[in-house]
Amino acid sequence: xxxFFAKDKSVAGPGFNRWxxxxxxxxVHLCIGQAYAFSVFNGPLSKLIGIxxxxxxxxxxxxxxxxFSLAIVFLGLAAAFGGKWLEKVGPRLTMFVxxxxxxxxxxxxxxxxSLHQIWLVYLGYGVIGGIGLGLGYVSPVSTLIxxxxxxxxxxxxxxxxxxxxxxxxxxxxSVYLMDHFKTATSVGVTETFVVMxxxxxxxxxxxxxxxxxxxxxxKPAGWVPPVVENxxxxxxxxxxxxxMKTPQFYLLWLVLCLxxxxxxxxxxxxxxxxxxxxKDTVSVAAAAGFVGLLSVFNMGGRFFWSSxxxxxxxxxxxxxxxxVGIILYSCIPYTGHxxxxxxFVIFYGIIVSMYGGGFSTVPVYLADLFGxxxxxxxxGRLLTAWxxxxxxxxxxxxxxxxxxxDQGVAKGEAYAVTMYIMAGxxxxxxxxxxxxxxxxxxxxxxxxxxxxxxxxxGGNAQAASAA
Numbered sequence: 001x002x003x004f005f006a007k008d009k010s011v012a013g014p015g016f017n018r019w020x021x022x023x024x025x026x027x028v029h030l031c032i033g034q035a036y037a038f039s040v041f042n043g044p045l046s047k048l049i050g051i052x053x054x055x056x057x058x059x060x061x062x063x064x065x066x067x068f069s070l071a072i073v074f075l076g077l078a079a080a081f082g083g084k085w086l087e088k089v090g091p092r093l094t095m096f097v098x099x100x101x102x103x104x105x106x107x108x109x110x111x112x113x114s115l116h117q118i119w120l121v122y123l124g125y126g127v128i129g130g131i132g133l134g135l136g137y138v139s140p141v142s143t144l145i146x147x148x149x150x151x152x153x154x155x156x157x158x159x160x161x162x163x164x165x166x167x168x169x170x171x172x173x174s175v176y177l178m179d180h181f182k183t184a185t186s187v188g189v190t191e192t193f194v195v196m197x198x199x200x201x202x203x204x205x206x207x208x209x210x211x212x213x214x215x216x217x218x219k220p221a222g223w224v225p226p227v228v229e230n231x232x233x234x235x236x237x238x239x240x241x242x243x244m245k246t247p248q249f250y251l252l253w254l255v256l257c258l259x260x261x262x263x264x265x266x267x268x269x270x271x272x273x274x275x276x277x278x279k280d281t282v283s284v285a286a287a288a289g290f291v292g293l294l295s296v297f298n299m300g301g302r303f304f305w306s307s308x309x310x311x312x313x314x315x316x317x318x319x320x321x322x323x324v325g326i327i328l329y330s331c332i333p334y335t336g337h338x339x340x341x342x343x344f345v346i347f348y349g350i351i352v353s354m355y356g357g358g359f360s361t362v363p364v365y366l367a368d369l370f371g372x373x374x375x376x377x378x379x380g381r382l383l384t385a386w387x388x389x390x391x392x393x394x395x396x397x398x399x400x401x402x403x404x405x406d407q408g409v410a411k412g413e414a415y416a417v418t419m420y421i422m423a424g425x426x427x428x429x430x431x432x433x434x435x436x437x438x439x440x441x442x443x444x445x446x447x448x449x450x451x452x453x454x455x456x457x458g459g460n461a462q463a464a465s466a467a
Contacts (some may be wrong), residue, residue: 007090007111012212018147018220020210025140025159027207028095031200032102032136035075036295038068038125039271040174040288043210044187048116059118061272065398067126072264072390074130076383079138082131083380084240090209091139097135099204105129106197114190134383136204137163139211141363142376146214149372152364153314156428157306157330160360167267170196171291209401230368232315237371243378248369248439251432256362257385257392258429259321262329262422263355265393266348270294273397273415277336277344290345298356299347305357306364314365315436319355322430329423333416369439396421 012018042064049055086094098196105128112120140159148155152182177195181188225235243249268275284289309317326349335344366382367375397418404414 005089005093005096007088007092007213010090010092010211010213011215016212018214021140021144021147021212022155022158024207024210024212025144026162027210028098029142029159030164030166030169031204032098032133033163033295033299034174034196034200034300035068035071035133035166036163036267037167037170037174037291038296039267039269040073040171040291041160041189042269042272043284044178044189045113047187048113048189051185057116060396061269062402063118065269065394067121069391069394070126071130071133073387074127075133075137076385076387076390078131078134079383079386080134080378081380082135082299083138083377086135086138086142086380087374087377088204094135094139096205096213098132098134098139099201100132101128102136102204103130103197103201105132106193106200108112110190110193110197113193116374117206118387134380138376138383140207142372143211143213144366145363145372145375146218146347149225150220151307151310152307152367153308153310153361154303156363157303157360159215160306160363161299161302161356163302163359164455165295167295168292168299171288171295175285175288201376230313231438232313233368234371234444236441237373238369238378238439238443239445240374240377240381242443242445243370243374246380246439246443248436249378249438251381252362252365252369253382253385254432255318255429255436256358256382257389258387258425258432259318259325259355259358260323260386261393261396262426262429263358263393264389265397265418265422267294267298267352267355269394269397270348274341274344277415278339278341279363281341293345294348294352297353298465301353301356302360305354306360309357309361309364314361314368315433317361318358318365318433319430321358322426323432325351325354325426326423327420327429329426332419333413336413336416340359369436371444373445379466404447 042061045064046054046058046061049058054060082094105124105126108124108128109121110124112118112122112124141156144155144159145152173194173196177192178188181191238246270291271284274282274290275284275287305317305321312320328351332344332347335341335347362382363375363379366378369379397415400418400421401414404417
């Protein structure tokens with residue numbers, strides 16, 4: 001069994017069709033993308049004791065918000081520390097471990113809900129499930145970039161769109177299962193967690209068994225690298241530790257963090273937000289539909305924007321994200337005041353499409369700047385930006401909302417200040433993106449050390465150019 005999971009056992013044989021790899025990646029990403037639908041559990045989890053309405057002993061939304069935040073924090077940490085391990089052991093073992101963690105996290109959370117112990121839910125879904133999220137997220141990305149050197153953006157979009165689309169399956173499935181298991185004394189969350197944990201483990205394990213990596217120096221038949229040079233796309237490689245010494249890494253870290261912060265708080269409370277903004281207009285079922293619709297935009301944006309970046313360039317694509325995002329976030333309060341549900345949904349749909357597009361575009365942005373050899377590990381380190389945003393985004397939305405309500409502001413108007421803050425964060429991200437330049441040649445690995453995986457740095461530009 002251990003031999004089967006060895007990296008060399010997952011190398012594709014002659015004649016392997018590279019289009020078999022995206023479905024294996026999707027089998028994992030569609031599962032872990034359920035994290036975006038977790039907001040549909042917030043209402044039921046806040047009424048575990050009261051059933052029909054929250055009891056004094058029930059958990060508050062601010063308490064429940066940390067479940068999602070913890071999951072994103074540990075996603076980033078697992079990706080950061082697991083990225084280098086991924087390069088060593090390969091995607092098959094990493095994806096299988098992710099399946100065990102994510103599925104097992106649901107089961108531990110089910111025990112926590114049954115016993116009404118929030119720390120078990122934090123441990124299960126937040127910590128262990130978050131580790132599964134991180135390992136499952138980065139596992140197929142570098143593999144797809146290597147299988148599709150001719151369409152890097154499209155390749156990452158194919159996999160990462162699954163993460164964005166997970167809520168499209170997870171939201172209605174969660175609502176259906178909770179309704180099915182609901183009784184006069186239970187909201188049905190415990191049983192739902194058990195069923196989903198088992199189903200997600202099976203799907204992710206299938207993806208892990210199906211994944212393959214290309215042989216060394218593999219290229220698509222008939223493909224010739226473009227002759228026209230692009231300053232923002234290097235043909236060299238930068239080791240993970242050396243990448244951490246470049247300003248480009250930290251600028252891109254801020255770009256990702258700020259773009260994610262602006263979207264993740266919305267996604268974490270999407271169901272509650274639309275119900276409070278349009279009270280007596282949007283039902284619980286309609287709110288679940290809104291979460292599912294955002295998932296469609298999230299998923300479509302991941303594929304559309306990353307594919308478009310193959311033609312637009314990564315830097316120009318992020319320019320669009322920040323510019324349009326600033327305008328839309330500034331207009332969101334108007335939709336609430338005017339009572340226009342349609343505009344609210346359209347604006348958030350576009351915002352979430354660019355939020356998703358930022359995730360699918362950033363791995364190829366990294367590959368362009370630092371090369372493909374260690375992109376999985378570098379991507380893992382960069383995802384700590386997601387961890388930071390996973391705390392910052394929900395905290396901004398939840399606690400500013402609560403402060404506004406405590407000051408007498410109506411629930412439907414309590415999100416306006418947050419939207420303006422998000423627009424300000426995107427402005428900072430816009431500046432960071434504009435400052436990103438090609439990596440200095442002194443950071444490149446030399447040809448002989450690249451083959452040995454032992455970088456020698458500090459050489460001059462001519463020596464580096466021999467790589």
